[in-house]
Amino acid sequence: MLASNLFHVGIIGIFMGHFVGMLMPHSWFLALGVSDVSHQYLAVYAGGVFGLMCLAGAAMLFLRRISEPRVKATSRKRDTFVIGWIMVTVTLGLTTVFVSMGHASHGDVSQMLALADYVKSIATLSVDPSLIAGVSPIFKIHMLFGMSVFLIFPFTRLVHVWSVPITYLGRAYQIVRVKKGYMN
Ligand code: HEM
Numbered sequence: 510m511l512a513s514n515l516f517h518v519g520i521i522g523i524f525m526g527h528f529v530g531m532l533m534p535h536s537w538f539l540a541l542g543v544s545d546v547s548h549q550y551l552a553v554y555a556g557g558v559f560g561l562m563c564l565a566g567a568a569m570l571f572l573r574r575i576s577e578p579r580v581k582a583t584s585r586k587r588d589t590f591v592i593g594w595i596m597v598t599v600t601l602g603l604t605t606v607f608v609s610m611g612h613a614s615h616g617d618v619s620q621m622l623a624l625a626d627y628v629k630s631i632a633t634l635s636v637d638p639s640l641i642a643g644v645s646p647i648f649k650i651h652m653l654f655g656m657s658v659f660l661i662f663p664f665t666r667l668v669h670v671w672s673v674p675i676t677y678l679g680r681a682y683q684i685v686r687v688k689k690g691y692m693n
Pocket residue numbers: 520523526527549552553555556557559560561563595598599602603605606609620621624625628648651652655656658
């Protein structure tokens with residue numbers, strides 16, 4: 510339960526942060542009184558906390574999937590693989606925090622704005638790779654892994670994200686009971 514909660518709060522926080530942080534128009538941030546440097550620090554701190562939660566939860570879920578016999582027996586290789594892929598992605602994301610921190614401390618927001626424009630160009634189907642020609646390679650590697658998650662996850666158990674109707678948001682939390690006398 511701890512692993513699941515850490516992972517889900519972490520990854521949903523990151524998703525919301527990426528969505529708002531990179532897709533919300535730049536002028537809206539300024540209209541709300543959020544300066545570019547504050548935006549960058551917000552991404553670093555909030556993303557750092559949610560990223561660490563996501564990584565810790567994913568690592569625990571990964572270990573459970575490879576070591577718990579019942580879970581192992583009902584897992585396909587791709588289910589284990591996608592958790593591993595997310596762990597690599599979030600680790601790369603957390604590595605970008607150190608680079609972003611360096612930029613923010615120098616008041617340099619140019620790479621953050623270029624990255625946001627690039628992600629907007631993808632979302633509007635007018636992809637312009639030249640926008641990120643000058644950004645640090647760590648961002649590019651992270652985005653390669655991050656975007657690959659969207660290709661891989663529909664073929665794994667993570668497809669539950671798209672379960673329709675979306676009842677899992679309203680239904681009671683699944684109760685996980687330890688079988689009496691079960692040893693592992
Ligand atoms: C499972 C998917 C993903 C995970 C777990 C993840 C995780 C993270 C984390 C923890 C950070 C550092 C904190 C932050 O700045 O928010 C980060 C930064 C970043 N991520 Fe992701 N990410 C994912 C997918 C993506 C995708 C699909 C893109 C873009 C196409 C992307 C673009 C970025 C960028 C540009 C930054 C740096 C933001 C900045 O500091 O200016 N990420 N990511």
